Amino acid sequence: SACPTPHIATGDLVRDELASTGPDAVQLKEIVNQGKLVSDEIIINLLSKRLKKGEEKGESGFILDGFPRTVNQAEILDGVTDIDMVVNLKLREDIIVQKCLGRRICGQCGKNFNLACIDVKAENGLPPIYMSPLLPPNNCMSKLLTRDDDTEEVVRNRLRIYNEMSQPVEDFYQKQGKVLEFDLPGGIPESWPKLLDVLNLEDQQEMKLAAA
Ligand SMILES: [Zn+2]
Known part of the structure:
Protein backbone atom coordinates (compact mmCIF):
# COMPACT_ATOMS: atom_id res chain seq x y z
CA SER A 1 0.00 0.00 0.00
CA MET A 85 11.71 18.04 9.30
CA VAL A 86 14.32 20.11 7.54
CA VAL A 87 17.54 18.40 6.50
CA ASN A 88 20.63 20.58 6.35
CA LEU A 89 23.07 18.86 3.96
CA LYS A 90 26.55 19.86 4.98
CA LEU A 91 29.80 19.67 3.09
CA ARG A 92 33.09 21.41 3.82
CA GLU A 93 33.45 24.58 1.80
CA ASP A 94 36.89 23.71 0.40
CA ILE A 95 35.38 20.51 -1.02
CA ILE A 96 32.42 22.35 -2.55
CA VAL A 97 34.90 24.73 -4.19
CA GLN A 98 37.02 21.86 -5.54
CA LYS A 99 33.89 20.19 -6.92
CA CYS A 100 32.72 23.39 -8.62
CA LEU A 101 36.16 23.97 -10.12
CA GLY A 102 36.16 20.39 -11.46
CA ARG A 103 33.05 20.93 -13.57
CA ARG A 104 33.46 20.53 -17.34
CA ILE A 105 31.03 20.50 -20.20
CA CYS A 106 31.64 18.75 -23.52
CA GLY A 107 31.66 21.38 -26.26
CA GLN A 108 30.33 18.84 -28.73
CA CYS A 109 27.60 16.77 -27.03
CA GLY A 110 26.84 19.16 -24.15
CA LYS A 111 27.14 16.52 -21.42
CA ASN A 112 28.37 17.52 -17.97
CA PHE A 113 31.36 15.95 -16.23
CA ASN A 114 33.42 16.54 -13.12
CA LEU A 115 37.15 15.97 -13.02
CA ALA A 116 37.57 16.63 -9.28
CA CYS A 117 38.43 13.58 -7.24
CA ILE A 118 37.85 14.27 -3.56
CA ASP A 119 39.80 11.99 -1.26
CA VAL A 120 40.12 13.38 2.27
CA LYS A 121 41.50 11.09 4.98
CA ALA A 122 39.84 10.74 8.37
CA GLU A 123 41.37 13.16 10.87
CA ASN A 124 40.59 14.69 14.28
CA GLY A 125 37.62 12.35 14.70
CA LEU A 126 36.09 13.47 11.40
CA PRO A 127 35.09 10.77 8.90
CA PRO A 128 36.91 10.43 5.57
CA ILE A 129 35.26 11.99 2.53
CA TYR A 130 35.47 10.37 -0.86
CA MET A 131 33.75 11.60 -4.00
CA SER A 132 34.68 10.01 -7.27
CA PRO A 133 35.07 12.17 -10.36
CA LEU A 134 32.54 11.90 -13.15
CA LEU A 135 34.95 11.29 -16.02
CA PRO A 136 34.04 11.79 -19.68
CA PRO A 137 34.39 9.05 -22.30
CA ASN A 138 37.49 9.30 -24.51
CA ASN A 139 35.72 11.02 -27.39
CA CYS A 140 34.62 13.92 -25.14
CA MET A 141 37.95 14.27 -23.35
CA SER A 142 39.57 16.59 -25.90
CA LYS A 143 36.46 18.82 -26.19
CA LEU A 144 35.98 19.71 -22.53
CA LEU A 145 35.18 23.31 -21.66
CA THR A 146 35.11 25.16 -18.34
CA ARG A 147 32.33 27.68 -17.74
CA ASP A 148 33.66 31.24 -17.51
CA ASP A 149 32.10 31.73 -14.09
CA ASP A 150 33.57 28.58 -12.55
CA THR A 151 36.53 30.45 -11.10
CA GLU A 152 37.45 30.19 -7.44
CA GLU A 153 36.55 33.82 -6.83
CA VAL A 154 33.08 33.53 -8.40
CA VAL A 155 32.38 30.18 -6.71
CA ARG A 156 33.38 31.53 -3.27
CA ASN A 157 31.24 34.61 -3.87
CA ARG A 158 28.23 32.46 -4.84
CA LEU A 159 28.72 30.39 -1.68
CA ARG A 160 28.89 33.52 0.48
CA ILE A 161 25.63 34.82 -1.01
CA TYR A 162 24.03 31.39 -0.60
CA ASN A 163 25.10 31.20 3.06
CA GLU A 164 23.79 34.70 3.74
CA MET A 165 20.44 33.83 2.14
CA SER A 166 20.03 30.43 3.73
CA GLN A 167 21.04 31.32 7.31
CA PRO A 168 17.75 33.09 8.15
CA VAL A 169 15.81 30.09 6.75
CA GLU A 170 17.92 27.74 8.88
CA ASP A 171 17.25 29.94 11.94
CA PHE A 172 13.51 29.96 11.14
CA TYR A 173 13.39 26.14 11.29
CA GLN A 174 15.90 25.87 14.19
CA LYS A 175 13.43 27.88 16.28
CA GLN A 176 10.79 25.26 15.42
CA GLY A 177 13.22 22.45 16.40
CA LYS A 178 12.97 20.84 12.97
CA VAL A 179 16.52 20.88 11.66
CA LEU A 180 18.46 17.66 11.14
CA GLU A 181 22.13 18.23 10.35
CA PHE A 182 23.36 15.70 7.79
CA ASP A 183 27.04 15.58 6.89
CA LEU A 184 27.69 14.34 3.38
CA PRO A 185 30.29 11.60 3.69
CA GLY A 186 30.50 11.05 -0.04
CA GLY A 187 28.89 12.13 -3.28
CA ILE A 188 25.12 12.33 -3.72
CA PRO A 189 24.88 8.79 -5.23
CA GLU A 190 26.32 7.31 -2.01
CA SER A 191 24.68 9.74 0.41
CA TRP A 192 21.13 9.78 -0.94
CA PRO A 193 20.21 6.15 0.01
CA LYS A 194 21.83 6.70 3.41
CA LEU A 195 19.78 9.83 3.91
CA LEU A 196 16.55 8.07 2.93
CA ASP A 197 17.39 5.31 5.42
CA VAL A 198 17.81 7.91 8.12
CA LEU A 199 14.51 9.58 7.27
CA ASN A 200 12.62 6.31 7.47
CA LEU A 201 13.60 5.80 11.11
CA GLU A 202 10.89 6.64 13.60
CA ASP A 203 13.05 7.74 16.47
CA GLN A 204 14.50 11.28 16.45
CA GLN A 205 17.48 10.26 18.58
CA GLU A 206 18.39 7.38 16.30
CA MET A 207 18.29 9.76 13.37
CA LYS A 208 20.87 12.04 14.92
CA LEU A 209 23.14 9.09 15.68
CA ALA A 210 22.78 7.64 12.23
CA ALA A 211 23.58 10.98 10.62
CA ALA A 212 26.61 11.58 12.79
ZN1 LIG B 1 30.88 14.84 -25.70
Missing part, protein backbone atom coordinates in the same frame (compact mmCIF):
# COMPACT_ATOMS: atom_id res chain seq x y z
CA ALA A 2 2.98 2.30 0.59
CA CYS A 3 3.28 4.92 -2.08
CA PRO A 4 6.90 5.98 -2.67
CA THR A 5 7.70 9.35 -1.14
CA PRO A 6 8.06 11.81 -4.02
CA HIS A 7 11.07 14.06 -4.38
CA ILE A 8 9.78 17.48 -5.41
CA ALA A 9 12.13 20.13 -6.78
CA THR A 10 10.46 23.47 -7.51
CA GLY A 11 12.56 23.93 -10.66
CA ASP A 12 10.95 20.76 -12.03
CA LEU A 13 7.48 22.06 -11.10
CA VAL A 14 8.12 25.24 -13.08
CA ARG A 15 9.47 23.27 -16.07
CA ASP A 16 6.52 20.84 -15.99
CA GLU A 17 4.05 23.71 -15.85
CA LEU A 18 5.77 25.44 -18.77
CA ALA A 19 5.47 22.24 -20.79
CA SER A 20 1.74 21.94 -20.04
CA THR A 21 -1.22 23.78 -21.52
CA GLY A 22 -3.72 25.82 -19.54
CA PRO A 23 -4.30 29.34 -18.29
CA ASP A 24 -1.59 29.18 -15.57
CA ALA A 25 1.01 27.94 -18.06
CA VAL A 26 0.33 30.88 -20.40
CA GLN A 27 0.86 33.36 -17.57
CA LEU A 28 4.02 31.58 -16.44
CA LYS A 29 5.46 31.52 -19.97
CA GLU A 30 4.98 35.28 -20.20
CA ILE A 31 6.88 35.84 -16.95
CA VAL A 32 9.74 33.54 -17.94
CA ASN A 33 9.95 34.92 -21.49
CA GLN A 34 10.22 38.45 -20.10
CA GLY A 35 13.11 37.25 -17.96
CA LYS A 36 11.23 38.06 -14.78
CA LEU A 37 11.66 36.15 -11.54
CA VAL A 38 8.92 33.62 -10.80
CA SER A 39 7.27 34.94 -7.63
CA ASP A 40 6.97 33.07 -4.33
CA GLU A 41 3.18 33.04 -4.74
CA ILE A 42 3.40 31.28 -8.12
CA ILE A 43 5.85 28.70 -6.82
CA ILE A 44 3.74 28.01 -3.72
CA ASN A 45 0.70 27.73 -5.99
CA LEU A 46 2.38 25.12 -8.19
CA LEU A 47 3.60 23.32 -5.09
CA SER A 48 0.23 23.19 -3.41
CA LYS A 49 -1.36 21.90 -6.64
CA ARG A 50 1.32 19.19 -6.75
CA LEU A 51 0.80 18.24 -3.08
CA LYS A 52 -2.97 18.04 -3.51
CA LYS A 53 -2.55 15.77 -6.54
CA GLY A 54 -0.21 13.57 -4.48
CA GLU A 55 -2.67 13.36 -1.61
CA GLU A 56 -5.37 12.18 -4.01
CA LYS A 57 -2.99 9.49 -5.29
CA GLY A 58 -2.35 8.34 -1.72
CA GLU A 59 1.08 9.84 -1.14
CA SER A 60 1.65 10.09 2.60
CA GLY A 61 4.49 12.57 2.44
CA PHE A 62 7.02 14.35 0.26
CA ILE A 63 10.58 15.61 0.15
CA LEU A 64 11.06 19.20 -1.00
CA ASP A 65 14.40 19.88 -2.64
CA GLY A 66 15.93 23.35 -2.57
CA PHE A 67 12.82 25.00 -1.18
CA PRO A 68 12.06 27.21 0.70
CA ARG A 69 15.02 29.48 -0.02
CA THR A 70 13.79 32.53 1.89
CA VAL A 71 11.97 33.16 5.17
CA ASN A 72 9.07 34.64 3.19
CA GLN A 73 8.72 31.35 1.27
CA ALA A 74 9.01 29.38 4.53
CA GLU A 75 6.23 31.45 6.13
CA ILE A 76 3.89 31.02 3.15
CA LEU A 77 4.73 27.30 3.05
CA ASP A 78 3.71 26.93 6.70
CA GLY A 79 0.24 28.10 5.69
CA VAL A 80 0.00 25.48 2.94
CA THR A 81 1.32 22.30 4.54
CA ASP A 82 3.02 20.90 7.64
CA ILE A 83 6.76 20.47 7.43
CA ASP A 84 8.00 17.74 9.81
Whole structure:
Protein backbone atom coordinates (compact mmCIF):
# COMPACT_ATOMS: atom_id res chain seq x y z
CA SER A 1 0.00 0.00 0.00
CA ALA A 2 2.98 2.30 0.59
CA CYS A 3 3.28 4.92 -2.08
CA PRO A 4 6.90 5.98 -2.67
CA THR A 5 7.70 9.35 -1.14
CA PRO A 6 8.06 11.81 -4.02
CA HIS A 7 11.07 14.06 -4.38
CA ILE A 8 9.78 17.48 -5.41
CA ALA A 9 12.13 20.13 -6.78
CA THR A 10 10.46 23.47 -7.51
CA GLY A 11 12.56 23.93 -10.66
CA ASP A 12 10.95 20.76 -12.03
CA LEU A 13 7.48 22.06 -11.10
CA VAL A 14 8.12 25.24 -13.08
CA ARG A 15 9.47 23.27 -16.07
CA ASP A 16 6.52 20.84 -15.99
CA GLU A 17 4.05 23.71 -15.85
CA LEU A 18 5.77 25.44 -18.77
CA ALA A 19 5.47 22.24 -20.79
CA SER A 20 1.74 21.94 -20.04
CA THR A 21 -1.22 23.78 -21.52
CA GLY A 22 -3.72 25.82 -19.54
CA PRO A 23 -4.30 29.34 -18.29
CA ASP A 24 -1.59 29.18 -15.57
CA ALA A 25 1.01 27.94 -18.06
CA VAL A 26 0.33 30.88 -20.40
CA GLN A 27 0.86 33.36 -17.57
CA LEU A 28 4.02 31.58 -16.44
CA LYS A 29 5.46 31.52 -19.97
CA GLU A 30 4.98 35.28 -20.20
CA ILE A 31 6.88 35.84 -16.95
CA VAL A 32 9.74 33.54 -17.94
CA ASN A 33 9.95 34.92 -21.49
CA GLN A 34 10.22 38.45 -20.10
CA GLY A 35 13.11 37.25 -17.96
CA LYS A 36 11.23 38.06 -14.78
CA LEU A 37 11.66 36.15 -11.54
CA VAL A 38 8.92 33.62 -10.80
CA SER A 39 7.27 34.94 -7.63
CA ASP A 40 6.97 33.07 -4.33
CA GLU A 41 3.18 33.04 -4.74
CA ILE A 42 3.40 31.28 -8.12
CA ILE A 43 5.85 28.70 -6.82
CA ILE A 44 3.74 28.01 -3.72
CA ASN A 45 0.70 27.73 -5.99
CA LEU A 46 2.38 25.12 -8.19
CA LEU A 47 3.60 23.32 -5.09
CA SER A 48 0.23 23.19 -3.41
CA LYS A 49 -1.36 21.90 -6.64
CA ARG A 50 1.32 19.19 -6.75
CA LEU A 51 0.80 18.24 -3.08
CA LYS A 52 -2.97 18.04 -3.51
CA LYS A 53 -2.55 15.77 -6.54
CA GLY A 54 -0.21 13.57 -4.48
CA GLU A 55 -2.67 13.36 -1.61
CA GLU A 56 -5.37 12.18 -4.01
CA LYS A 57 -2.99 9.49 -5.29
CA GLY A 58 -2.35 8.34 -1.72
CA GLU A 59 1.08 9.84 -1.14
CA SER A 60 1.65 10.09 2.60
CA GLY A 61 4.49 12.57 2.44
CA PHE A 62 7.02 14.35 0.26
CA ILE A 63 10.58 15.61 0.15
CA LEU A 64 11.06 19.20 -1.00
CA ASP A 65 14.40 19.88 -2.64
CA GLY A 66 15.93 23.35 -2.57
CA PHE A 67 12.82 25.00 -1.18
CA PRO A 68 12.06 27.21 0.70
CA ARG A 69 15.02 29.48 -0.02
CA THR A 70 13.79 32.53 1.89
CA VAL A 71 11.97 33.16 5.17
CA ASN A 72 9.07 34.64 3.19
CA GLN A 73 8.72 31.35 1.27
CA ALA A 74 9.01 29.38 4.53
CA GLU A 75 6.23 31.45 6.13
CA ILE A 76 3.89 31.02 3.15
CA LEU A 77 4.73 27.30 3.05
CA ASP A 78 3.71 26.93 6.70
CA GLY A 79 0.24 28.10 5.69
CA VAL A 80 0.00 25.48 2.94
CA THR A 81 1.32 22.30 4.54
CA ASP A 82 3.02 20.90 7.64
CA ILE A 83 6.76 20.47 7.43
CA ASP A 84 8.00 17.74 9.81
CA MET A 85 11.71 18.04 9.30
CA VAL A 86 14.32 20.11 7.54
CA VAL A 87 17.54 18.40 6.50
CA ASN A 88 20.63 20.58 6.35
CA LEU A 89 23.07 18.86 3.96
CA LYS A 90 26.55 19.86 4.98
CA LEU A 91 29.80 19.67 3.09
CA ARG A 92 33.09 21.41 3.82
CA GLU A 93 33.45 24.58 1.80
CA ASP A 94 36.89 23.71 0.40
CA ILE A 95 35.38 20.51 -1.02
CA ILE A 96 32.42 22.35 -2.55
CA VAL A 97 34.90 24.73 -4.19
CA GLN A 98 37.02 21.86 -5.54
CA LYS A 99 33.89 20.19 -6.92
CA CYS A 100 32.72 23.39 -8.62
CA LEU A 101 36.16 23.97 -10.12
CA GLY A 102 36.16 20.39 -11.46
CA ARG A 103 33.05 20.93 -13.57
CA ARG A 104 33.46 20.53 -17.34
CA ILE A 105 31.03 20.50 -20.20
CA CYS A 106 31.64 18.75 -23.52
CA GLY A 107 31.66 21.38 -26.26
CA GLN A 108 30.33 18.84 -28.73
CA CYS A 109 27.60 16.77 -27.03
CA GLY A 110 26.84 19.16 -24.15
CA LYS A 111 27.14 16.52 -21.42
CA ASN A 112 28.37 17.52 -17.97
CA PHE A 113 31.36 15.95 -16.23
CA ASN A 114 33.42 16.54 -13.12
CA LEU A 115 37.15 15.97 -13.02
CA ALA A 116 37.57 16.63 -9.28
CA CYS A 117 38.43 13.58 -7.24
CA ILE A 118 37.85 14.27 -3.56
CA ASP A 119 39.80 11.99 -1.26
CA VAL A 120 40.12 13.38 2.27
CA LYS A 121 41.50 11.09 4.98
CA ALA A 122 39.84 10.74 8.37
CA GLU A 123 41.37 13.16 10.87
CA ASN A 124 40.59 14.69 14.28
CA GLY A 125 37.62 12.35 14.70
CA LEU A 126 36.09 13.47 11.40
CA PRO A 127 35.09 10.77 8.90
CA PRO A 128 36.91 10.43 5.57
CA ILE A 129 35.26 11.99 2.53
CA TYR A 130 35.47 10.37 -0.86
CA MET A 131 33.75 11.60 -4.00
CA SER A 132 34.68 10.01 -7.27
CA PRO A 133 35.07 12.17 -10.36
CA LEU A 134 32.54 11.90 -13.15
CA LEU A 135 34.95 11.29 -16.02
CA PRO A 136 34.04 11.79 -19.68
CA PRO A 137 34.39 9.05 -22.30
CA ASN A 138 37.49 9.30 -24.51
CA ASN A 139 35.72 11.02 -27.39
CA CYS A 140 34.62 13.92 -25.14
CA MET A 141 37.95 14.27 -23.35
CA SER A 142 39.57 16.59 -25.90
CA LYS A 143 36.46 18.82 -26.19
CA LEU A 144 35.98 19.71 -22.53
CA LEU A 145 35.18 23.31 -21.66
CA THR A 146 35.11 25.16 -18.34
CA ARG A 147 32.33 27.68 -17.74
CA ASP A 148 33.66 31.24 -17.51
CA ASP A 149 32.10 31.73 -14.09
CA ASP A 150 33.57 28.58 -12.55
CA THR A 151 36.53 30.45 -11.10
CA GLU A 152 37.45 30.19 -7.44
CA GLU A 153 36.55 33.82 -6.83
CA VAL A 154 33.08 33.53 -8.40
CA VAL A 155 32.38 30.18 -6.71
CA ARG A 156 33.38 31.53 -3.27
CA ASN A 157 31.24 34.61 -3.87
CA ARG A 158 28.23 32.46 -4.84
CA LEU A 159 28.72 30.39 -1.68
CA ARG A 160 28.89 33.52 0.48
CA ILE A 161 25.63 34.82 -1.01
CA TYR A 162 24.03 31.39 -0.60
CA ASN A 163 25.10 31.20 3.06
CA GLU A 164 23.79 34.70 3.74
CA MET A 165 20.44 33.83 2.14
CA SER A 166 20.03 30.43 3.73
CA GLN A 167 21.04 31.32 7.31
CA PRO A 168 17.75 33.09 8.15
CA VAL A 169 15.81 30.09 6.75
CA GLU A 170 17.92 27.74 8.88
CA ASP A 171 17.25 29.94 11.94
CA PHE A 172 13.51 29.96 11.14
CA TYR A 173 13.39 26.14 11.29
CA GLN A 174 15.90 25.87 14.19
CA LYS A 175 13.43 27.88 16.28
CA GLN A 176 10.79 25.26 15.42
CA GLY A 177 13.22 22.45 16.40
CA LYS A 178 12.97 20.84 12.97
CA VAL A 179 16.52 20.88 11.66
CA LEU A 180 18.46 17.66 11.14
CA GLU A 181 22.13 18.23 10.35
CA PHE A 182 23.36 15.70 7.79
CA ASP A 183 27.04 15.58 6.89
CA LEU A 184 27.69 14.34 3.38
CA PRO A 185 30.29 11.60 3.69
CA GLY A 186 30.50 11.05 -0.04
CA GLY A 187 28.89 12.13 -3.28
CA ILE A 188 25.12 12.33 -3.72
CA PRO A 189 24.88 8.79 -5.23
CA GLU A 190 26.32 7.31 -2.01
CA SER A 191 24.68 9.74 0.41
CA TRP A 192 21.13 9.78 -0.94
CA PRO A 193 20.21 6.15 0.01
CA LYS A 194 21.83 6.70 3.41
CA LEU A 195 19.78 9.83 3.91
CA LEU A 196 16.55 8.07 2.93
CA ASP A 197 17.39 5.31 5.42
CA VAL A 198 17.81 7.91 8.12
CA LEU A 199 14.51 9.58 7.27
CA ASN A 200 12.62 6.31 7.47
CA LEU A 201 13.60 5.80 11.11
CA GLU A 202 10.89 6.64 13.60
CA ASP A 203 13.05 7.74 16.47
CA GLN A 204 14.50 11.28 16.45
CA GLN A 205 17.48 10.26 18.58
CA GLU A 206 18.39 7.38 16.30
CA MET A 207 18.29 9.76 13.37
CA LYS A 208 20.87 12.04 14.92
CA LEU A 209 23.14 9.09 15.68
CA ALA A 210 22.78 7.64 12.23
CA ALA A 211 23.58 10.98 10.62
CA ALA A 212 26.61 11.58 12.79
ZN1 LIG B 1 30.88 14.84 -25.70
